[in-house]
Amino acid sequence: MNSIVLAMGNGKAMFGDEKVSDSELLTFVDPHGANINAFDLSVLRGDGIFEATTVWKGYPVSLENHLRRLANSAAMMDMPTPNMDALTRGVEQVIEQYDDPEPGPLLRIIVSRGLDEGTGVGKAAQRVPTVFMFLDAKGTLHETDPISMASMTRGYPSDITSRAPWLLNGAKTLSYAFNCAVHRECDRRGVGDAVLYTEDGYTMECPNSSIVARYGDMFVTPDPSIGILHGTSQRELFAWAQQEGKKITYRKLPIEELRDADRLYMAHGGWVIPVNELDERSYDYDAAEIEAMNDAIHTGRTHDDALNIAPSMAA
């Protein structure tokens, strides 16, 4: 049974214009083997980008928005432009190989700049991005159990992103040591996750998810221009809210105001998860509502609307 499908992508086709047949797009490899060169920039420098989502019963949730965000990350990282068609075909091929009964395996697409040209191996090689993708039913999968959170500083002021683009705030890079460290800090504090804020007190995001606050019928999330990712699952949630006649808005959201929300939602990887505690304050949640949100997302009901959700159109 193929419970973990790992495929190495054709970098010239997926990050370039080279047209290849379906059979030349991916090479399926043994997930337990060694498939990456030690001089790859993913290994040596975390110098690459990625996206992750759930494939629910064969449907890759928010795939277009994930690929658009991958393209945005690539641009911020001065990497070549992803070929949307080739990447989409690659994802389809990976899904076709999967045959585990688990309905919601995790898909991840990883791209590095290629081999490090500062090393002898990289200097002698062609400059081609390293691309691979996997579908995994055996790792940590999403649950909708309510999660507790603590807020922590990200260390940056809220205006840093436009002043210092070299910080790569808003790019989804492979340099996740900080994100992993925040999760270890959460373990130490006995909470499930963290919400980060700027030094001047504005809400940002969680280490690998978006945060959405609800005040009555208004759903609010921080504007991505503060230097955070534009959430893919958050956009699906906003699409659901609009379909249900609620209001949505992107804005600067003081962390004190986040704490005053009626409800809090964490969104990532194709899932909305209720937050039941932030900084030792408790929040209500409605399990039926959470199920309705996730059903709408997983069945594709919110898909088309989510493609058009953006800060400028929200009101």
Next chain:
Amino acid sequence: MNSIVLAMGNGKAMFGDEKVSDSELLTFVDPHGANINAFDLSVLRGDGIFEATTVWKGYPVSLENHLRRLANSAAMMDMPTPNMDALTRGVEQVIEQYDDPEPGPLLRIIVSRGLDEGTGVGKAAQRVPTVFMFLDAKGTLHETDPISMASMTRGYPSDITSRAPWLLNGAKTLSYAFNCAVHRECDRRGVGDAVLYTEDGYTMECPNSSIVARYGDMFVTPDPSIGILHGTSQRELFAWAQQEGKKITYRKLPIEELRDADRLYMAHGGWVIPVNELDERSYDYDAAEIEAMNDAIHTGRTHDDALNIAPSMAA
């Protein structure tokens, strides 16, 4: 000829107490092959640490200080403690395999937390750090040509490190996407490297090196408590300065004061390199002095003294 030597280390011996014979310490592998699993935390998260130095005519420059700093990074990252003896023996074995005529190949030691236990492959595997090291004569090697610099903000205030240890400031992690981005920004600006400063205007470090300012006979470098690495080559340079009857000090150094230095030095990987320009201001340098510094470092003259250089003893 072995111009690039790559060896996979025994993680249980190098980051643990398992005693192994010399023949079980390392496995030499083809540098051009695939040796890393795609689910390794180095690949997926940049979740690991490293050190790099020059091996000059068989002598690994500042090796003890590099291994001590690796241990410090490991502690900051909640990773197991490195076994200094096993790592030192590993380095010696790698050096023995090298036979290129180049006298100064680069040595790098890379350690990740191991396979990602959030993935199916990692969940099924043992929790052992992934360790590898290489000696490379064919990549970019150090030169002592004078280098131009621009200063750029790091985005953090100077007091962030004690308040937010989850930012990992001062740990040498594999998450170097930011450092790579700064170097691309340098390319855009037409300068050789960058010196980073805090939001409140204090000098930090360069993306992969230390900065040292000279005022008359006084050599100054920022105190590492500001959230930077404690430079290994900078300590060799400080040892040289003391041997030559000069003064050394670690302190908070405003970026304006850095610009007012008589001379500026960049130090990394076992080399001191003169800075001839910072923010379009020119600096003198003495090629003979630079050569004397590097000779002292490479012949081991400064080695023992450098082991005792630290902020608390400087005056």
